[in-house]
Amino acid sequence: MAGEKKIRAMVAKPGLDGHDRGAKVIARALRDAGMEVIYTGLRQTPEQIVNAAIQEDIDVLLLSIHSGAHNHLFPAIVDGLKEKGMEKVLVMGGGVIPQEDIPNLKNAGISEIFGPGTSTETIITYIKEHLPS
Amino acid sequence: MRSLFMELIKEALNGSERAIAQLITMVENELPGWMGAMKQLYPHTGNAYLIGFTGPTGTGKSTLVDKVALTLCNQDWSVGIIAVDPSSPFTGGALLGDRIRMRDITNKEKVFIRSLGTRGSLGGISQATSDIIKILDASGKDFILVETVGIGQDEVEIAQIVDTSIVVSVPGLGDDIQTIKAGVMEIGDIFVVNKADREGADHVATMIKVMLDLNPSPNLWKQPVIKTIATENQGVDELIEQIMLHRRHLTENNRLAEKRKERIGREITKLLEQKISQYVHNRIKGIHRLEDIIEQINNREKDPYSCVDLLLEILEKE
Numbered sequence: 001m002a003g004e005k006k007i008r009a010m011v012a013k014p015g016l017d018g019h020d021r022g023a024k025v026i027a028r029a030l031r032d033a034g035m036e037v038i039y040t041g042l043r044q045t046p047e048q049i050v051n052a053a054i055q056e057d058i059d060v061l062l063l064s065i066h067s068g069a070h071n072h073l074f075p076a077i078v079d080g081l082k083e084k085g086m087e088k089v090l091v092m093g094g095g096v097i098p099q100e101d102i103p104n105l106k107n108a109g110i111s112e113i114f115g116p117g118t119s120t121e122t123i124i125t126y127i128k129e130h131l132p133s
Numbered sequence: 134m135r136s137l138f139m140e141l142i143k144e145a146l147n148g149s150e151r152a153i154a155q156l157i158t159m160v161e162n163e164l165p166g167w168m169g170a171m172k173q174l175y176p177h178t179g180n181a182y183l184i185g186f187t188g189p190t191g192t193g194k195s196t197l198v199d200k201v202a203l204t205l206c207n208q209d210w211s212v213g214i215i216a217v218d219p220s221s222p223f224t225g226g227a228l229l230g231d232r233i234r235m236r237d238i239t240n241k242e243k244v245f246i247r248s249l250g251t252r253g254s255l256g257g258i259s260q261a262t263s264d265i266i267k268i269l270d271a272s273g274k275d276f277i278l279v280e281t282v283g284i285g286q287d288e289v290e291i292a293q294i295v296d297t298s299i300v301v302s303v304p305g306l307g308d309d310i311q312t313i314k315a316g317v318m319e320i321g322d323i324f325v326v327n328k329a330d331r332e333g334a335d336h337v338a339t340m341i342k343v344m345l346d347l348n349p350s351p352n353l354w355k356q357p358v359i360k361t362i363a364t365e366n367q368g369v370d371e372l373i374e375q376i377m378l379h380r381r382h383l384t385e386n387n388r389l390a391e392k393r394k395e396r397i398g399r400e401i402t403k404l405l406e407q408k409i410s411q412y413v414h415n416r417i418k419g420i421h422r423l424e425d426i427i428e429q430i431n432n433r434e435k436d437p438y439s440c441v442d443l444l445l446e447i448l449e450k451e
């Protein structure tokens with residue numbers, strides 16, 4: 001056990017929509033893959049998510065949004081993390097996100113966007129492959 | 134590397150959340166240098182007051198912790214929270230959801246919340262809990278609240294690492310207070326009946342009082358039973374008042390110092406046991422006759438009990 005670091009992931013719901021079925025499914029899948037998963041609950045501001053990310057010292061952040069405010073909220077969270085020295089956190093997005101918005105989100109620092117229908121294995125593999133060692 | 138490390142400790146002592154969080158990760162995972170960090174931090178500990186919350190799952194512990202922390206925060210105290218949830222014994226993964234119920238305080242500057250998985254430890258708290266308490270203590274938190282997993286039976290360990298233990302129950306758990314079993318009854322300094330707007334709250338409170346009367350506390354502290362509705366912030370002020378009274382009781386009777394000395398005694402025994410066990414583990418592989426001895430035991434030519442005495446002799450001689 002000693003000297004072995006567990007992956008800590010946080011699943012967060014920024015914005016005002018109340019759809020967290022997907023977020024909960026992902027949280028469970030990551031737990032079953034052996035990660036420690038912090039779930040923040042609904043309707044979190046970027047500031048709250050960044051604060052929680054710092055205190056929990058997470059490695060991965062999975063953002064889920066269905067309200068359409070991703071173009072504003074996702075970059076705000078990435079910027080907040082950078083500002084607090086958490087630029088190493090792997091940030092991923094999911095929910096309902098139009099194809100044409102994806103390039104800009106990636107430019108803003110979101111590592112990847114996973115739409116509806118993505119298998120949980122795809123997400124777990126992605127995390128394991130992209131985490132900075 | 135060395136100076137980076139010292140910088141981290143310095144920043145944590147000044148209250149930097151990022152540094153505190155990184156130190157916790159280091160200690161929790163026993164990453165290289167963790168014990169060195171604890172040595173540096175130790176002289177700065179001992180100032181925080183430690184409060185434990187235990188009781189069965191679904192009694193509203195997280196919400197209660199949220200409200201207690203909020204009230205303390207409004208009284209201008211700084212608060213550290215350690216919220217423990219169970220890790221799966223199969224995958225080692227854990228779903229840490231206490232933050233969902235701690236909405237009032239997630240954005241308060243003076244509150245630091247850390248979620249932990251039990252990581253295979255029994256007793257509802259994780260191995261690293263007492264070290265993480267020390268990190269928060271050294272960083273200058275006035276109060277540290279520890280919320281256990283809440284399995285309801287094997288929670289005695291929490292009482293050994295905090296100053297005031299609060300046992301939380303609710304009406305409707307069935308069979309009166311079956312859920313508060315022997316052991317848990319003895320560790321509570323304060324009892325809370327949460328969700329007191331539900332039917333049967335008075336009954337549960339009375340049952341707890343009756344049980345407490347049967348087992349009077351040996352140290353002159355009469356454990357209060359408080360009814361709360363955490364979601365509506367009712368009864369929280371009274372709970373905090375009782376926490377402060379218990380604290381004063383411990384201080385005035387010199388019990389706090391005694392309690393903390395007992396804690397240190399247990400702690401050094403535990404650390405020593407770990408070191409010795411590590412030592413034995415490393416050395417036993419080096420005993421070249423070990424294979425022979427195992428063979429002889431398996432053939433029933435020798436027994437394991439005598440062989441352990443023999444092995445101990447060999448280890449002592451070296």
